[in-house]
Amino acid sequence: MSDAILVIGGGIAGINCAMNVAKYGTKVYLVDDTASIGGMMARLDKTFPTNDCSICIEAPQMYDVDNHENIKILTNTEVRKVKKVNGEFQVRLVTKPKFVDEEKCTGCGACVEACPVSVPDEMDGKIGGKRKLVSMAFPQAVPNVVSVDPACRHGEMRKAGACIGDCKVDCSQCRECPIALCVMACEKEGKKAITHWQSSKNMKIDVKSIVVATGITDAKPVGDLLGYDVYKNVITNAQFERLMNAGGPTAGEIIRPSDSKHAKKIAWIQCAGRGLAEGKGTPYCSKICCMISTKQTIITKEHDPAVETTVFYNDLKAYGKGFWEFYRKAVDNGVDYVRARPYEVFEDPETKNLTLKYEDLESGELEIKEVELLVLASGIISNKRNKKLAKVLKLELDHLGFFKEKNPLTAPLETKVDGIYLCGGATGPIDIAESVVQASAAAMLALQNNLQVKS
């Protein structure tokens, strides 16, 4: 029987896990339920504490994974059913259609240019990034192919301008589409890569071990927490990350949503929503937010040293190698750190500036601060798809939604199901280097399990 390993989640943890296994000589299925591998790191601008450019260091690894003969990448793919038989896993995968023939698409982008309809990009949230109805997840995406928004079929986006002419045929029945502009653009290029009639594909694989690397999610502030839902210029730190990214929707210009003007006074609020009940905020310390904000202030100052940057925080988490030095660098560059408890935000309806009311923890005084852009460090939470996956894998989640280890002390990264292991953000809030360490460890455990499970 098969000697393969299944890695679920193609972020930096999954990529590293897969690469180790493949180099060892064992076959890997690397499955991600989004259109490209890369995970959170592909969205980041720089990485603390060195300020290495995120995609610069991740993309070469993505290409390596793509080119490795032992690795099969399956994107847009969900793990639907897992059955353990004689120590091996029979896995059923479902690949949702991208409505694109991956073999034929060369990622040239002609269809993207032809598509007249832009919709908000989920990745960018409030800062107003847009993507077309047919789009590439990001320029370095692996596989480097586009996908068509499922909402854009059956002529449903015709009103918005996506298709021309009339058509009453069901897309799934029709093998050629004379009306969709993306299809026409592709044909003009001499290709027939866009296939609106594509349906889900089922696949059965047998593997001996499984590694769960489903990662983390950035928490969205709930409701009007510190003005998030009501004021345009209150954004999250994940959105700010996109704002300062040269590859992001503003080409790296740090401009605020209300008027697209460069923000000259920016404040970060740490632990935004911390301590609030689940569903209202992030009840625990997410460990990496202090360094994320520190990074963002340093980069902001690099863009323009004149920008006034203030971080409102309580406990500074500078726990890793080089982290404290990184914080000191920010301070040396003129970033103002204030130990404070912010409690209210008001917007000036004319200037759209924000006034923050806070208690200065050192002086005990109530103070105010006016800024042009307010960034909420709203925390790192578990991936919401974990629940479904846990059920399929028969694993347990902890009360925060992260996968539970069998025994963190004696059996780290193992789960209660022999042969299933964890790494990266699937275990809790974590940074990149720690994810990479766990990925190597999980790869080792999975390979050891493969050795034990005799065919």
Place this chain on the structure above:
Amino acid sequence: MVENIRIGVFVCDCGSNIAGVVNVPDVVDYARGLDHVVLADEGRWSCSVDYLSKMQDLIKEHQINRVVVASCTPRTHEPLFKRTVKEAGVNPYLLEFVSIREQVSWVHMQEPEIATEKAKDLVKMGVAKAALLEEGQEIRLPVKTDCLIIGGGMAGMSAALNVADQGFNAVLVEKEPQLGGIMNQLCFISHDHYKSPAAILVESKAAQVHAHPNVTVYTDTHLETVEGYIGNYRVTLKPNGDGSSGNIDVSTVVVATGMQELEPEGQFLYGDDPRVVTQLQLDRMLRDKAVQDVKSVVIINCVNSKNETRGCCSIGCHTSVKNAIALKTLHKNASVQILYRDLSMVKEEGDALEKAKKIGIKFLRFPDDRYPVVATENKNLIVQVFDLLIGKEFKLPADLVVLTTAFKGDETVEHIKGLLKVSSNADGFFQESHVKLGPLEFPADGISLCGCAKAPMTFKESCEAGTGAAMKVSIPMKRGYVEAEGIVADIDLANCNQCSICWKRCPYSAIKVDAEKNPEVIKALCKGCGLCAADCPKECISIVHYSDEQVMAQVEAALEDDPDRKIIGFVCHWCALGGVDMAGVSRLQYPSNARLIRVMCSARVSIKMMQHAFDLGAAGVLVAGCEFPTCHYITGNYAAEKRIKRTKSKLAKAGYDPERLWNIWCSAADGPKFAGTMREMVKELNLK
């Protein structure tokens, strides 16, 4: 034998992506007229399965032995074309990739004629280089299955067991009489004590190690010498005391030497008053049930941490809370207070904090710049502390003061560093190969790093790192070899003056020297950055696929016509070319003056190359490398930056305006930066 060079040029339309701007038939015609070109063909989609097989047929039919592909970008498509030519019987190192989509059609969309001229130039440069290409091949070095693990703490033991479980041999060397390291001194390792007595965890692990048939344990032994590199290390071990030393041969090494407490001698009365102890000493006391009748314990965190010279100790908050809970559990009526600056407790550690508060442990925050003072009054210990949140100073009586101190690497680090030719920071923690993506490795292949030898970390993290390190060293042991891509350095000793620059500067320790200081490249370890070649004063180092000759040929081809309006750009394959590609994908339009030459690393660009361009009349030269601190060869861009400075003064002496030599450090996401630089250069140099 003089080989008959037969070059095939394949120019891609990329649908209308290239052909919509560039006049491809014109470029193909032009290519046909170039020296050595026996065939030029236009492909609508060169990367399609159909065209690839046509390409293979053409290669065979026309006995083509050098291939130039002019299409998108090598960063994504080179592997595909390499495979294709290989299958057609052409050595893949005889392929040259020319980027006319990202560097031409997508960035000069409004100027089809100029774009076509530029595409021709790029093809000409590619052909010039292709004519000089030489075969290369992957280089292998055999690796056997013996692994040396230095340090027998939790990380080292985890590594040893994982190596051994695969049937490989693990040799575990521990300088103490007993395996276990720091864990031997601890009482519990987390706040839910009864689940985690340290002794039980460490003993069961050590027992497994001792019982494993594939692990050889040397305790009470130290490392005398290590020589060699992956696949053939010769290690001399010497038992502490009188025993005589012996040699073993291993293929890989794991460094797991752990850490030690930095004892706060002379601070907070430590060393003067026995009632002032460190966390580790407290742990030992707890383990030995030696804490008696305490009424008031004061714990001071961040001792010697988070100051000008040292960062966060990483585990102090966790340790202080854990031990405070142990004390409070044993001595219910005692007052236990933790004086802290920041509390760094994450996820489940948060539970410990809750528990500590619940059972009455008090927390008091002091300012970063105003540490508590420990003094004696009438023989009683007093801790004076300013409470930041209350804004008032307090005097706390104590019969035990516990200092949560910083850590440093093991005292043997200095010695081991020299033996393995690796580096460490000021505190004796080893420096990993890449902070983000190489946390378990050193730059040299075959040596892995784990546990607190890298930085202070928890028990769990050490075990994970040990397992991860085992993974890293197991890959070459399982495969039986390490392999390097054929792009490697080659030294011609005929001109060598034994100056030692090459082997001293090699970031990968891939150059060894014999007794006469003659360098030799260990090809399997070479990553091909070319730093040594560019720095060699005698020009006796060549880089396969990026030789001086080949690069110069590209420069010459580029500058054959109209040199005074051209910019020669040397761009590194990784980030700078990524930035160029990003500008292309984003369709950023910029002036067409640059002719880019790809090198693996900006450190490959020698003074001679830069000057050659000026000698031939180039309007400007640009060197583009990775943005600091990113570099795919660790510090190549730093070396390049230094060299550019030297080149500028040389240029000035030679009568050139040094301001015509530019450099940018560009991330792979930063298309705007590359495009902007192009515009700026053209403006500053007054080009058309």
